[in-house]
Every structure is written in C-alpha cells, then in structure tokens.
Amino acid sequence: MSRSEASSFFRPGATMKRLSRATELGRMWPLYAIFALFTLAALAAPLVAPFDPLEQDLFARLKPPGTMAGDNLYLLGTDELGRDLLSRIIYGARVSMLVALLSVTVSMITGTAMGLAAGYFRGPTEIILMRLVDIFLSIPAILLAIITVAVLGPGLQNLIIVLGFTRWPRYARVAYGQTLGIANTPYVAASRFIGLSSWRILVRHILPNIIAPLIVVATLEFGLMIIWEAGLSFLGLGVQPPTPSWGSILSTGRNYMASAWWISTLTGACLFLLVLSVNMIGDFLRDSFDPHSVKR
C-alpha cells in the first residue's frame, strides 16, 4: 500500500478486504440484496415512496415509526416538519447515488486521461502530471473539498464537481502504473510503426487493457463518495435543504436527539448498510481481478 493510499481520509474499503476474503461469493448474497434494494429504491423513488418527501404536515411532527395519523401510516416516523422519514430516505438514496455515480464518472475520466497521457508520452508530461498527482494527494482530501466548496458554494452540481476534482489523482496513479507496463509491449510499438495515431493507440489499444483495475478503484470510490456526499451535506456544504440528503437529515436529526431518535438512527443505518455493501462488492471485485491483493 503506498503512503498516500494509506493516509487518505476515511476509507473503510481497504479494511473490508479481509472480511470479504473470508466471505465467499455465495455467502455475500445479503449484501447484494441490500445494494439491489437501495438501487431499486433510488431508481423508482417516485413509485415506491409512500409520500412526497417535501410535503409537510405540521400536525404530524416528530411521530415515532409506525404511527397512524388519520389515514397516513408513517412507517419510519416523521421529521421535525412532519415529513415522512421513509420517503425522505428513499429520495435521499437517489441523491446519494446520483452524486456518487456522477462524481466517480468525472474523476475516473479525468484521472484515467491524465494517467494514460503520463504513462504513454513520458518526458515532461509525465513529470508535470505525476507531480501534480503527488501534490493533490498531499492535501488532506476533506480540506481540499472544503475549500473548493467554500469557493464554488454548496449545492448538488458543485458537490459533484468538487468530488470529481478531489478524487481524480487516485485513478491517475492506477492508470499511470498500468499504462507504463503496457506502453512498452511489442504490440504497442507495432501499432506505432504501422502509423496509428497516439489517440487511437491510447483509446483502442491501451485503455481496454487497463480498465479492469480502474473499475475496481471506481467501485471502492463509489462507497467512499456516498460517505463524502453525506459528510459534506452534514457539514452544510453539500446538498441544500429541502432536498433530502442523508447527510442533511442526519444533521437536523442531531437537534432532535432527545425527542426523535429515529431520524438520525435510521438514516445513518441506511447509509452504513449501503456503504458496507458497496465496499464488500468492491473488495470482492478487487480480489477477483487482482490475485496479488490477497498477499497484501
């Protein structure tokens, strides 16, 4: 494990490795089920959510889980404005996964392009790009995210930009290492001799050969980005109310700890379960793609 990898902010991914190794594919079905459940909930939020997540009912404030109020059954209770917690969690899953998916895509594309270029062109390109990677990795990621949000302002779009902007060096590192290995193989030299453009060699011949480890990184990063979205929204730097986000629900729930335990507890439990399932799947992918990782 490289130094910078070991020191990134919160990453449960690496430590999940051991557990996942002990857990075989067949025994992991509950995790796949959890992941599938959240994905479905996120995709079909308007269909499965019992209520509008923004609809307030001030007569049904802070009702505990399972409350019947008139004709309405609040399965997971209501929040401080009488909004249905279950519906807010379902829509929150949507926000969470959307942010994670888009920011992973942004950082993966940027990082891969940088890594490919550095590993293939070598020379000054390599020096400048990889130095840049080192510099970015030496700023604690949470601080980099904080100052960027501070400049751009909070909000869904900016959150995606910030996360993409903060996380690309990890992909660049991996893509760079992989490209270095492949750029020297005879088939790449042969492609160059028959006159293929650098662009074509990179995209058609090198990229497909380095994509597997990048997908593994992306899966683990997906779990991390879910935590980050929630973390930044918790700090008030991410998705803004009234849009339901797990982080902001947790943050308001903190003000009602004595009177409404369910707001923070249940939302956090969903976050925990989703991240755990994504990480286990990522670790499984890593171990199956990369036989060396077992020894680490």
Place this chain on the structure above:
Amino acid sequence: MNNFLLKRLGQTLLSIWGVITVVFIILQLSGDPTLLMVPEGATNEDIDSLRQQLGFDRPMIVQYGDYLIKMTRLDMGTSFIQNIPVIDIIAPRIFYTLYLAFSALLVAFGIGLPVGIYIGVFRNTPLSRILMGLVLIGQSMPTFWSGILLIMLFAVKWGFMPSSGAEDALSIVLPAITLGALSMATIARITRTSIIEELGKEYVRASKARGLSHSAVIRLHVMRNASIPLITIGALELSNLLAGAVIVETVFAWPGLGLLAVQSIEARDFPVVQVLVLLGSIVYIGLNLLADILYSVVDPRIKLHGGKR
C-alpha cells in the same frame, strides 16, 4: 541515508509549494475573490475599494508573487469578520484539536493494539473472528453517525456523559472514541498481519528449540519486531485523525480547528479558511515525512534510498 533525507526534504518543500499554489488557484477559480469576501448587500463602491485594498485589481502574477512572499514570512492575513489577525483566531483552538487527535490516537492504540495482538496470536478462534468483525464494523460507521449514536446513548438516554462542548473533564471521552474508531481497525489489522508474519520466521523456531516457551517467544521477540510498522502507522494515523476532526468536532461542538473551519466557511471568512487548509496540509505533509524518517530510525535493517517506498 543523508542523500535520501535531502531528496525527501526536497520533495516535501515541493509539495508544500504545490499546496500553496493549488490553494491560490482554487481561490482564483471563483473569478473575483473580492466577491467572496464582501458581506451581502455591499455596494459597488464598497466592492471596488475592498478590491483595491486587498490588491485584487493587480495582475494575477503579481498577486501570486505577493502571496508567496507573505507565505514565506508566515504572514497569514487578517480575518474579514473579526478584523483581527488570523493567527489570533487560530492559536487558542490548536490545543483542542491536538488534545482530541491525541486522545483519539490513544483510544485507537489502546483498543486496536490488544485486539490486533489477540487476533494475530490466536487466529481462527471464534472470539478472534467476532473481534475482527466488530473492528471492521466500527470502522465503516461514518463518524457523523456513530458520534450521534454515542451522544444519544451516553448523554441523552443514560446521561452520564456531556453531549457537547469542552467544559467538562469528561467531554473528551465521546469525541475521542468516535474519532479513534477510524484508526482502530487499521492498527488492529496491521498489528495482526505483522505478528502473523513474524511468527512464521525462522528465529521463532530457533528460540523454541532453545527451550523458550511459546509465550516467552512472543513477548520477547515477536512483539518487538512486530512493533516496527506500528511506529510509522502512528504518525500516518495522527494525520488522518487531524483531518477527521473536522466532522467529529462539528458533531460534538468541540471548539477546535475543524469546527472553526466549518464556521468560517459559513461566515465566508476566507483568510481563516485558507490558513486552516494550508496549515492542515503542511502538518499532513510533515507527518508523512516524519513517518518515513522514523521508519529508518527504528529499524536499521531498512535501507532507505531516494525512491518511494
């Protein structure tokens, strides 16, 4: 050795310069930084005069040079909100963050180390599997959830811990546990791997052949050798804990630098945010350097060369 140190020091300085520059560029990203700094409802004349006062009307390269010179003089600027030097705002808070980070490190080692030794020495017992699972679950709980759960149980429900702030002597307990859980698993895992690796070495068999008992071999030899990676990990984890303090301090309203960072963003007090980010990065880079140096000092068998580990 000296060659390595020089090269590593050079890298460190380069990284610090890089961080300073990246922060400068990010601040320029927004276009005109003056707009970030003016209070809402400022008139155009106010904005113009502030821009002039701050020197944002000068060419970018001049601003950058000026900024670098200020950095080398450790001139950190003045807070916009409180109108006092940033250093005076930050200084009283440093203690709290260090106190929290070191307490968390103590929790992480205090629990992670014995657990790691146990699951390393007694592999595959039911208890060690359970411990491993607990440690992993403890670590994958986001701190802003685990912190709230701890407050709900120990402060709200049973009421024997303060829920927030730093007035009470017991105030440190819950934040330190919450933050320490982040590093606990890493420490337990590395201790375990390290012990398993050492147990497989020839000297273990040789010592047993000499008639030492299993537990004596572990106490006298295995533990000592297995502790080497932990010293470096200590330095690296401390830098993680300092960064993690941003969220934990917010959860517990702990009056340290992390809470200050969040409050300063809300108040749009840019000079403070900027200094906090730079300070955090430099400490982080410094601790990484320290980890590298410690690594060679504690284990003379390790030969350092200019390259990366």
